[in-house]
Amino acid sequence: MIAEGDLGGACYALAAEIYPLCRSITGNGVRQTLDILARHIPLERVEVPTGTPMFDWTAPREWNIRDAWVKDPSGRKVIDFKASNLHVLNYSVPVHKKVSLAELKEHCFTLPDQPDLIPYRTSYHAERWGFCLSHRALSALPEGTYEVFIDSDLSDGSLTYGEYLHEGQSGREFLLSAHICHPSLANDNCSGLALLTLLARTLRSRKTRYSYRFLFAPGTVGALAWLSANEDRLAIDHGLVVSCVGDSGGPTYKSSRRGDAFIDRAMRHVLEHSGLDPVLLDFSPYGYDERQYCSPGFDLPVGLFQRSAFGTFPEYHTSADNLDFIAPEHLRTSFDIIMKVIEIVEADYTPVNLSPKGEPQLGRRGLYSSIGGDSGGVTSVMPLLWVLNLADGKHTLLDMAERSGMPFGELLRAAQLLREADLLT
Amino acid sequence: MIAEGDLGGACYALAAEIYPLCRSITGNGVRQTLDILARHIPLERVEVPTGTPMFDWTAPREWNIRDAWVKDPSGRKVIDFKASNLHVLNYSVPVHKKVSLAELKEHCFTLPDQPDLIPYRTSYHAERWGFCLSHRALSALPEGTYEVFIDSDLSDGSLTYGEYLHEGQSGREFLLSAHICHPSLANDNCSGLALLTLLARTLRSRKTRYSYRFLFAPGTVGALAWLSANEDRLAIDHGLVVSCVGDSGGPTYKSSRRGDAFIDRAMRHVLEHSGLDPVLLDFSPYGYDERQYCSPGFDLPVGLFQRSAFGTFPEYHTSADNLDFIAPEHLRTSFDIIMKVIEIVEADYTPVNLSPKGEPQLGRRGLYSSIGGDSGGVTSVMPLLWVLNLADGKHTLLDMAERSGMPFGELLRAAQLLREADLLT
Amino acid sequence: MIAEGDLGGACYALAAEIYPLCRSITGNGVRQTLDILARHIPLERVEVPTGTPMFDWTAPREWNIRDAWVKDPSGRKVIDFKASNLHVLNYSVPVHKKVSLAELKEHCFTLPDQPDLIPYRTSYHAERWGFCLSHRALSALPEGTYEVFIDSDLSDGSLTYGEYLHEGQSGREFLLSAHICHPSLANDNCSGLALLTLLARTLRSRKTRYSYRFLFAPGTVGALAWLSANEDRLAIDHGLVVSCVGDSGGPTYKSSRRGDAFIDRAMRHVLEHSGLDPVLLDFSPYGYDERQYCSPGFDLPVGLFQRSAFGTFPEYHTSADNLDFIAPEHLRTSFDIIMKVIEIVEADYTPVNLSPKGEPQLGRRGLYSSIGGDSGGVTSVMPLLWVLNLADGKHTLLDMAERSGMPFGELLRAAQLLREADLLT
Incomplete structure (x- = not known):
């Protein structure tokens, strides 16, 4: 049941295509990404208006950005959003003014221990503006007056997510979920989006026992929006959150909160027979959207599949999580692992020996x-x-x-x- | 309760006495072996006519062999059944003709990796003839015309097994089973036949709580015949299949399918306190007749006791499994281990402290x-x-x-x- | 909730104060010790008359000793109770006579492998007299006639124990028990007596959920006396026997007979997070009074807390278990460990998330x-x-x-x- 063809290459190409877009938890970057994914599968797009209640939360205001830069005293652009969308603190409010170097530095984020890398930072919950850059670049800035410019807006709009359901023959359902809220980070989100899209395309041509629901939603708020909208008809039999599946690490599986759900057993079985050196983690309430699916009010059987575990690789949440960090072969291996789990989900049953007394004569x-x-x-x-x-x-x-x-x-x-x-x- | 005297020596002598006989799954070799064992215990012999249904099987045709040889172009016997009964493919049909070296080789079995040893091979389920010999001997045969001769017959008759019941005071029963279908292989399984015979003789003089049923039956078909004949009154509380108990390896215990049956716990306990370095294996559905006793339609609490585990020693199923491979001291150790298990089975009970509040004053x-x-x-x-x-x-x-x-x-x-x-x- | 101040120092001082007294399982040494402890907490003293039935036992005769010595042929005291109360076999009957060196030696106990130490020995159950001394001292005794003198009496009286109950708000109860029957052994009993006394004093000033019952009773017979007197209203929810808590070893916890009682889990948790290198032992029916509390007729959830496990340190039951062997810092660490367990007992509850669907917005x-x-x-x-x-x-x-x-x-x-x-x- 493993997919044929240059699946790894196609997956890499799709990840590369969505890599440049400036995604955030809301806004046009998400919509543009979904448009590209929708060329492969009939994706339904859902818009959740700002302020819609979602359990303890409400749908946030929408953020869009067109341009941003910092000009040094000589008028040269020393930080440029167009060169890397990581340069802007995600969810920055608009600004255009002159500031001293000292004041600029108060709005800058760097990684002193990784001085050549740009960090990825967000400020969803406090209204502020800021820039992210390499520590080396920051250190080289001369004294003087700088012009800062962020052409963004943060206003009522909607939160966007995409959903695709491949219907199976039984009423049972397998949820596959990837986050769609990170800008140019190749492993930490482009890889999962591309892999699940091609997985959905592969399953689409098959008759399956289970239904497979694919969710492409911004982290936390997207999962909460979907859970909130579907609370009354939640019937998830198995689920996987998929992220960081394009690098050479792991493979890593973090169990669902239940710990012994069928998905936990199937993933562990596949990884233990993968010929790789898997990392099997118990559930913990920090990570991706398994945090929401496994909250005590839902306690869904949803685990997390990754190659390198998030937060454990030095490229994580930096400009080094780029297209050089992921590779077609790793995407393919990750794809095959999930397909083997699906094979188990589809094919498992309880056979009965019709000649149970002694061995039959083989x-x-x-x-x-x-x-x-x-x-x-x-x-x-x-x-x-x-x-x-x-x-x-x-x-x-x-x-x-x-x-x-x-x-x-x-x-x-x-x-x-x-x-x-x-x-x- | 450990038996006294030169038990190891007596056991070795009995194994040596039955070693030369050409046993197979049916035929006079089995009967002659049972005749020797019956000098020590009142063994009941059961004959199951060819064609008798036994679950998915029927009792096979009976095979007997009187002589077999191959003469080289000069008329010299280069393979001779009388020198070793391993030389004939067990269950060979009769043949007497002249063949080229090339044709002869199609009917020969050797062990290229152990060039001095004769392999043990059978062909129960396909009618064919063949010879087993050392790879070195085969390689030395010159071109020319060979005369092959096997004086055997394969025809309706019966399958034979032996049974002895030592009756105990309770209605509970312990099954001890050894296979009796291998020709001149000392460990596999003259050792088990001899040990169980002397164990039966030892128990015969004792009053026991349990009944002890000893079964000497050809592998697979013998166990199936016995199960089939006794299906309606099967009441096995504990059981052991005993084979390969004369070498210096192990001791090895493979648990019953249940894994935590009393016999499993008792064997593990005795082996862990044996001062030896035991090998404790989980159940697997390959091995000796525990395969039949532990088939799902019966699921009896029967484990397998051995010294070296079958298939793991280089002498296994070759002419090196001879009387030099087993020794009185190892047979004695194996005997004592089983006796200690019997001691547990006999003596275990649930005592009740009559002074349970605080420690009594010792x-x-x-x-x-x-x-x-x-x-x-x-x-x-x-x-x-x-x-x-x-x-x-x-x-x-x-x-x-x-x-x-x-x-x-x-x-x-x-x-x-x-x-x-x-x-x- | 950890106690403040120089708790370790106060604990050491109290241990040092009771160290010189000649305690035994009965007698004035016990009463004098309880008098000192009673300066810190309102201790109730219980006297159990000789002969009182206590399950399989009866309260023993009371033993008191005033003086004891051995004079050598020259009239010089070579063994003197006043120098160390370990010198007398505990529970020795009175004696005053002249004996040869050979006869004296029959009444002497030494430690040949630790030739400079005086052993601690008792003879509760056989009427005899004896002396304990260093092997080196014994070896130096010249031939000749010795005068032996033990001014003791063993007669009807009573067994004494002390008890203090700090009442809590719920009806639930935590038992803390230390033995009070050893003479000058600093770790093996003074440490536990002092620690529990100061723990009781600390709790006395607090409102607690649980009641805390402190028991200072001679080993075995004291616990049996208490159990016997309280059999009809035993309601111990958690319990700890505390001994040898002043040295630098362990910490050691031996589980209750149940193995998974709350006290077992709480102690293991605290020790695993102690930053020390704890020794976690399964229950065994040898040790201190957990033997009585965990006898099958009671099976109370009572474990044993120590630093070095009894019997494992060379100072155990010798004159080297003196005030140099224990230290304020170790007593303080032991105290804090028990207080952390009490914190768990007091504070543990089953909280309920009021926003269980998804994570609340922190x-x-x-x-x-x-x-x-x-x-x-x-x-x-x-x-x-x-x-x-x-x-x-x-x-x-x-x-x-x-x-x-x-x-x-x-x-x-x-x-x-x-x-x-x-x-x-």
Whole structure:
């Protein structure tokens, strides 16, 4: 069920296409991003007016920005939004005035320990203006009077998110959610947006048992808006928040609050058999939108899938989280991991052995090597033996995979062979 | 309760006596072996006619062999069944013809990685003929015409197994099962047949709480025949499959499918206190007849006891599994381990402390050193304290042994002392 | 809630004050000790007449000693009770006679492996007399006739223990128990007596939810006497036996018989966050009076708190367990550990998140840094997030502390902040 073709390359290309846009938790950057994603899947766009109540929150004012710069005493632009949208403190109010270097510095954010990188900073909850730049650039600014200019507005409008539902045959639902609120950060949001879009496109051509709901929403407020709008009909059986899936780290899985939900078991199983060196984390209430899905009033079975865990890589929330930091091969590996989890979700069931007393005679059904005494042929028959032994009506295939230590896919194939041989329902 | 005398030597002698016989899953080799075992215990022999249904199987045709050889172009016997019964592919159909070296090789089995050893091979499920020989011998054969001769027959008859029941005082039953289908392989399984025979003889002279059922049956089909014949009155409380108990490896215990059956706990306890370096394995559906006993339709509490685990030693299923590979001392150690498990099965109970409020005064009953302040005397009193503390009607002696980390036997002796002091029921 | 002032110094001073007294399981040494403790707290003294039945025991005869010595052939005192009360075998019957060196030696106890130390020995259950001395001193005694003198009496009287109850607002009760039966051993009993006395004094000035019962009773017989007297109204919710709390070792906690009682969890939590290197032991039925409290007829949730575990330090039960072996700083650390456990017992509750759907907006309540994108501010907000996430009515603060790995105190403070913000009941 793994997707074919240059999926990694297509994913990278899509991430690169949305990378330059200046996203924030609201505004046209989000809408432009959704427009691009909508070329691949029939995305529904939802606009939530400013002030709409969302549990303890209300939808924020909308922020848009057109330009911003700082000119030095000689009139040269020393900070320029057009060169990198990270240069502006996200959600800055408009400003245009002359300031001393000292006053300018009060509005500047740098990373003294990473002096060549521009930090990513926001000020959603306090009205202020500011610039982000490399510490080296700040240190080089001469004394004098600077002209600062931010052409933004922060006013009533709406919060925007995108949603796509691939309907399955059962009434059950799998939520896949990525945040769409970061500007030019390649791993920390472009990677997840691109991967989920192509995953949705892949599933769209398939009949599935589960429905798959894809949500592209700004962090925190977007998830709250969606939860608030759907509170009465929430029926999420499994869910994944997907972020930072384009780098070479991890893979990392942080369990849902429940810790032993099916999605937790399936993700752990896939990662343990990935041939990689996975990082398996218990739930904690800090991170991405699993914080909202796993709040105690919902307690949904939603985990977080990443490559490097957020906050643990030096490029995190800096200008170094750029298109060089992610790669097609890593996106492809991440894609395949999620597809394997979907395979488990789709295919898991509780088979029943129709010949449960003793082992059935595999030899006469062509399922066993006919020369005995040689243990070489055992490997291929082990999945058959495990399925037969545990198919007592109390074990699903995932249970069997966990107990046997064998990959789910091998047990699934064994179960299919046994069904063809009328040994299993 | 450990048996006295040169048990190891007697066990080795019996294994050596049955070693030369050409056993298979049916035929006179099995009957001759049972005749020898029956000199020690009153063994009941059961004959199951070819074609008798046994769940998904039917009893196979009977195979007997009288002679077999290959003569080289000069007329010299280069392979001779009389030199080693491993030389014939077990269940070979009769043949007598001249063949080229090339054709002969299509019917030969060797071990290129162990060029001096003869492999053990069978062909129960496909009608064919063949020879097994060392790779070195095969490589030395010159071109030319060979005469092959196998004087065997494969025809309706019966499958044979032996059974002995030592009746105990309660209606509860302990099954001990060894396979009797391998030709000249000393560890796999002359060792198990000899050990269980002498164990049965030892128990025969004792009054026991449990009944002990000994089964000497060909692998797979023998167990299925027995299960099929006894399906309506199966009441196995504990069980052990015993094989490969004569070498210096392990000891190894593979748990029953249940994993926490009493036999699993008792075996683990004995092995952990054996002073050896035990290998404790979870259940897996490959191995000896625990596969049948633990199939989901029965799910009996039957584990597998071995020294080296099957398939893990280089002598396994080769001519190197001979009488040099097993030794009296290892057979004796294996015997003692099973006897200690039987001691637990026989002696375990749930004692109740008759003085449960505070510790009873051990000193005035002579159960405690009278000089206090010195911790030297503690060791001897610890089993008494553990039994008293846990004798709340919810713990058996085995529970106490597990929790305290003390050997079962010490707690049993402590319980006896406490009963004599009227402190325990 | 940690006590202020030079608590460690006061504790050491009190331990030093009671150190010289010759305590035993009965007698005036116990009464004199209780008199000193009673200067700090209104201690109730209980006298249990000799012969009073106490479950399997009866209250023993009372032992008092005034003087004891051994004079060598030259009339010089070579062993003198007045120099160290350890010199007399505790519970020695009176004697005054001349003996040969050989006969004297039959009555002497030494430590050949620690030749400079006097051992502590008792003979509660057999009527005998004896002396304890250093092996070096014994070895230096010349041949000749010795005069031995023990001015003691062993006769009907009573067993004495002290009790103090600090009454709390709920009907629930926490038992704190120390043994008062050892003579001049500083860690092994003076430390616990002093610490619990000052702890009682500290609690006395506070309103508490729980009642705190302090018991100063001779080992084994004192606990049995108390249990026997209070059997019908035993309602111990949590309990600690406290001994050997003045040295630099451990800290050590041995769980109650239940293993997962609240006191076990609270002690483990405090020790794991102590910054020390704690030793966490499972219950075993040997030790101090937890043996009686945890006997199966009571099975009270009482654990044992120590620094070095008894029997594991070379000074144990010797003259090296003196005032140099304990120190104010260690007593203070031990005191603080118990106070932190009491803080948990007092403060633990099951908060309920009043805004459980999604995270409440901490920013507008001043509970969150207003500049986002920087993970530096996360640490301070984590306790808030954990409490909000787990406050579903099913988790107490201690549950949250265990799951989050954060100290109880931080979660308690977070819960207080959230209550002030009307986010939590």
